Amino acid sequence: MLSEYKVLLWDFDGVIMDSMPVRSKGFELVLAAYPKKQVDQLMAFHELNGGLSRYVKFRYFFEEIRKEAISEEEVLALAGKFSEIMLSLLIDQTLLIEDSVGFIRDNWQNFQMHIVSGSDGKELKIINDSLGLSGFFKSINGSPTPKKQLVEEVLSANQYDKNEVILIGDSINDYDAAVFNNISFAGYNNTGLKQLSENYIEQFTCNSGK
Incomplete structure (x- = not known):
């Protein structure tokens, strides 16, 4: 074909x-200070929308789940923390x-x-x-x-x-x-x-x- x-x-x-299980773990670590129920809602969204970027998912977490505004700078800071975790875990041939x-x-x-x-x-x-x-x-x-x-x-x-x-x-x-x-x-x-x-x-x- x-x-x-x-x-x-x-x-x-x-x-x-x-890498999806590792990326799921990354969201949980970055958002560890927030209520587990809300993070679980994001995990469900993340698993249904694997092709969407972390930037979209962080915005979704704050704007749709927590119903609060988040600035571009705050999104970038969260994405930066997420990337550090990913690079520490995803450079792995076994994945x-x-x-x-x-x-x-x-x-x-x-x-x-x-x-x-x-x-x-x-x-x-x-x-x-x-x-x-x-x-x-x-x-x-x-x-x-x-x-x-x-x-x-x-x-x-x-x-x-x-x-x-x-x-x-x-x-x-x-x-x-x-x-x-x-x-x-x-x-x-x-x-x-x-x-x-x-x-x-x-x-x-x-x-x-x-």
């Missing part, structure tokens, strides 16, 4: 790295998803590959550099730019034919970004996405390159 495309846009969390990473290593010369993630862009580059993955990707793109815009910018900057591009993700936010940009979508590592796209990937070993 993937051999029909020339360009693969990859989400990161849950697709290349099994890589062998199925997808094996496909990337075997096929990076057969496709143009980019990462488009809701995670912080600077943090993503450090993690991928540290784990020896950066060389497989033409670019690594993350928040605070929203995913829909990240995809749009990659398509525009490289003048890709949209018919030759597919986004591989594990959340509804990834699907939304693909639809918004009129490109194909392949769900992975989340069976709830099977109903949204016929391109669901059960296992990458079944999807060889060209």
Whole structure:
């Protein structure tokens, strides 16, 4: 199926790295001073919206759950603490998803590959550099730019034919970004996405390159 495309846009969390449990722990640590019931509400939102950035999630916590204003500076400070925790925990080879990473290593010369993630862009580059993955990707793109815009910018900057591009993700936010940009979508590592796209990937070993 993937051999029909020339360009693969990859989400990161849950697709290349099994990082969602670590990211959940990060929110709990950063917000440890707040009521557990409220933090649990954020965790539910976080798990349903894996593709959204931490900036959006911190704003949601204060504005929607706590019903209080939060400044841009305060959001950035929380995101900074979160990033410190992530870098201490995510530079870990054992968290890589062998199925997808094996496909990337075997096929990076057969496709143009980019990462488009809701995670912080600077943090993503450090993690991928540290784990020896950066060389497989033409670019690594993350928040605070929203995913829909990240995809749009990659398509525009490289003048890709949209018919030759597919986004591989594990959340509804990834699907939304693909639809918004009129490109194909392949769900992975989340069976709830099977109903949204016929391109669901059960296992990458079944999807060889060209």
